[in-house]
Amino acid sequence: MRRLLLSASASLCLGLGCSTAPVTRPDAQARQSPAPTPTATGRGGAAATVDVRATSAAIDILKAGGNAVDAAVAAASVLGVTDPYSCGIGGGGFMLVYLARDQRVVTVDHRETAPQGLERSHFYENGAPLPFDELVTSGLSVGVPGALLGWDEALRRYGSRSLADVLQPAIRVAEQGFDVDSTFFEQTRHNVERFRDFSSSAALYLGPDGRPWPVGSTFKNPGLARTYRLVAEGGTPVFYRGALARALISTVTHPPLVPGASRTVRPGVMRLEDLARYEALxxxxxxxxxxxxxxxxxxxxxxxxxxxxxxxxxxxxxxxxxxxxxxxxxxxxxxxxxxxxxxxxxxxxxxxxxxxxxxxxxxxxxxxxxxxxxxxxxxxxxxxxxxxxxxxxxxxxxxxxxxxxxxxxxxxxLDKETTHITTSDAAGNIVAYTCTLEGEGGNGMVVPGYGFLLNNEMTDFDLPATVDAPHPNAPAPGKRPRxxxxxxxxxxxxxxxxxxxxxxxxxxxxxxxxxxxxxxxxxxxxxxxxxxxxxxxxxxxxxxxxxxxxxxxxxxxxxxxxxxxxxxxxxxxxxxxxxxxxxxxxxxxxxxxxxxxxxxxxxxxxxx
CATH class of the missing domain: 3.60.20.40 (Gamma-glutamyltranspeptidase, small (S) subunit)
Known part of the structure; x- marks a missing residue:
């Protein structure tokens, strides 16, 4: 079962990112999470996710009087810590909400968008589509992230708590850490060759020996805790404008390759204006x-x-x-x-x-x-x-x-990543929420100092045989991939x-x-x-x-x-x-x- 324990071991910062010193057993003062069970029946609200801490965060929000939307966002923000290869603020998603009082269903589309400077020709070379391996691990594959604005839009319209309130469980998990389980280890192992090529990714997800943190060690993400705190204090403008936005754009346009890396990594064309103009619909x-x-x-x-x-x-x-x-x-x-x-x-x-x-x-x-x-x-x-x-x-x-x-x-x-959250509350409100980075680990790049991976959603566009052939899911500036x-x-x-x-x-x-x-x-x-x-x-x-x-x-x-x-x-x-x-x-x-x-x-x- 997914990641049972929270722990409070010391963290270690390497290079531009932050990482965690592995330990063989959790601290005596570690916070215990409830044992995960795949089925539960009852009243007063419910939640189901892939991770015990995310589900617990949702239930805690419900017990404190929050509604299903509050609970879903709390769970998603925790998954950004514990399931970072599938979901996070570097990505986006689709939220379906039933409003019991109005007996109405609405959706919040916070799918990533193509940067305005991303022309279809960027995906072709010598008349043919770029090799997939070059595109997925590149700045070109990154769409403008929509998760945070989607969370904020859902909370402002349909929630009962502020974004600052519902981010608190995720901040605690990021700071206190969690035990690496076999799933997290395997996801890291699948990405280890990519992570070694990026200083920020290696510093966060790999140990000093360049290998994944072993099962049973404690993983913390102080960079993401810092990011969530900044957002809690300053709102979504912190992410879409200012220093954090500049760091994100720098990662896309100047990928943080380690010296001597032989990987061909194409820079992206995203600009600050792309972040500033993003809308959740x-x-x-x-x-x-x-x-x-x-x-x-x-x-x-x-x-x-x-x-x-x-x-x-x-x-x-x-x-x-x-x-x-x-x-x-x-x-x-x-x-x-x-x-x-x-x-x-x-x-x-x-x-x-x-x-x-x-x-x-x-x-x-x-x-x-x-x-x-x-x-x-x-x-x-x-x-x-x-x-x-x-x-x-x-x-x-x-x-x-x-x-x-x-x-x-x-x-x-046959990508197995992305994650799904379902919540309900005592008033009858319901949320079905799927969020993603696209592939496992997105484009493989952690934004230095901020602790989150970027998406590779631009690979969800179809590439016609020629650069000018029509297709409903072909790339275009500002377009959301199917x-x-x-x-x-x-x-x-x-x-x-x-x-x-x-x-x-x-x-x-x-x-x-x-x-x-x-x-x-x-x-x-x-x-x-x-x-x-x-x-x-x-x-x-x-x-x-x-x-x-x-x-x-x-x-x-x-x-x-x-x-x-x-x-x-x-x-x-x-x-x-x-x-x-x-x-x-x-x-x-x-x-x-x-x-x-x-x-x-x-x-x-x-x-x-």
Whole structure:
């Protein structure tokens, strides 16, 4: 289970960043966190995250009278300390909020944006897209971070506490430290070659021997504690203007390479003006229905809400009670294939492209698109996009796009990072919040002295074969790259039923989708639905689906293989969290039981 103990050992500052002297056992005065459990049922509010300290921070905020938004931001800021490879103030996210008093769902889009000076040509050399390894670890891959403004916007509009208040648990964790567990160690190990090339990253995340801090040692982040304190005292302008902003821009434009590093690291073009003009946007959700349930998800530039809606609209004509589980999974995989074909062809930042939202949500379009579903046998080639444009009404039409030369990183790399937070409170407010840096460890660069990694979200743009070819998710100045983050709220007859979300790149959509299918169609309790083996069909050129080893060993996989389905072993997919709301007013909080080391679920007032 994730990181049980807080400790107070001495810290060691090396070079431009700060690090932690490893210890073999925690201090006698170490603060103990509650033992993590993946499932809890009770009243008064609930929280589920990947980390016991983040969940505890959310519960403590709720117990002190805060609401679900306050709790979600507190949890996210703690995850910036304990899960820094997945979430933090150097990144962004999408927050879905149910306001119980108004019976209304809103979303807060704080997705990173491309700097105004970032032209598409920066991603090409000699007529071809830049090598991915050069792009991901570069200043060019960094989008303007939106997390802090997103937190502040959510708190100002819908919270009950100030940003300064909800940052206090994260400040304590950063100062007092936490025990390195196997998950944190492995995440560092995956990044060790990159970190060695940057003085600030090596000083924070590697020991004096240039290796990851060992399991059981105590990790502190005084630089991030300082940053959070500065923000608590001065608000978000501290981050988006002034000395911290200048340090961030310097890191992007003059990467802190160590002398003698042989890595090619391209500088970025972000400027102070990009930080100063960033906005977190409040948008309406994408709303659809499935078998009498109402689903609220994120709209563009996230592709999660629309892709899930189309998948389930295509599937709705099937009756799971009259089919074997393998037969129903066959139809689900084929529906997901078609939905992803449309996602790739039509969805991008709505400020830059005309996304046919109403067409993709149209039941008439789904009925027409259903004719493309394969029958008894699996498809053996990637599906072509459909044509939702005639179902758009008066919305300006878009055009389907050709497949890019290089697809977005989250579509192809089976990225297992990003993280999801779910919270609720005694008043009935609910938050489903997914936040990210994009890849594990973002672009690999810690802002010197401030203790946080920068994102590599610009790799979430698709790169067409030529620099001037059209594509809805091609890079452009000020544009937000398409995302697969899929926070979801599910209602029945106006009452909340589920809050759900997951990390996992483009597999986020299929993880949320399969969990929903397990729960609503197969009748599995939420904890079982969330833990069940997963399979992900995203319209890959090979037509194969990615699957977990446990799924590959299942009878369903054998039956699907007999129907022509091909699978590749993807290892673990996602690490979801969710809340299930019961008619008696209790809530069951559920966290991932084992993937990524398992998570933590708690409630304010447990019931037996």
């Amino acid at each position: 409040v948008r309406p959700p994408v709303t659809s229905t499935y078998r009498g349930y109402t689903l609220h998800g994120m709209g563009p530039p996230s592709s999660g809400g629309l892709t899930l809606a189309l998948t389930f609209h295509l599937l709705e004509a099937e009756n799971p009670a009259s089919l074997s589980r393998a037969d129903f999974l066959h139809r689900y995989l084929e529906a997901s294939r078609l939905a992803f074909a449309d996602r790739d062809a039509f969805i991008g930042d709505p400020a830059f492209v005309s996304v046919p939202v109403s067409g993709l949500l149209s039941r008439d379009y789904a009925a027409q698109r259903r004719s493309a579903l394969s029958g008894a046998r699996a498809s053996t080639a990637a599906a072509a996009p459909g044509n939702p444009l005639p179902f758009q009404g008066d919305v300006p039409e878009a055009s389907p796009s050709a497949a890019p030369a290089r697809r977005a990183a989250e579509d192809t790399l 995302s697969s983050m899929s926070p979801l709220l599910v209602f029945k007859d106006g009452a909340p039923v589920l809050a759900l979300g997951s990390p996992g790149g483009a597999t986020i959509i299929t993880t949320v989708g399969q969990t929903l299918l397990n729960h609503l169609d197969f009748g599995m309790p939420l904890d079982e639905a969330l833990a069940a083996p997963r399979v992900s069909q995203r319209n890959a050129p090979t037509a194969a689906s990615n699957a977990e080893p446990e799924f590959l060993a299942s009878p369903e996989a054998a039956a699907l293989t007999a129907r022509g389905h091909a699978f590749t072993n993807a290892g673990p997919l996602g690490a979801a969290t969710g809340l299930r709301f019961h008619p008696d007013g209790t809530v069951t909080a559920v966290a991932e039981p084992r993937r990524r080391g398992g998570g933590s679920a708690r409630v304010v007032e447990p019931v037996k």
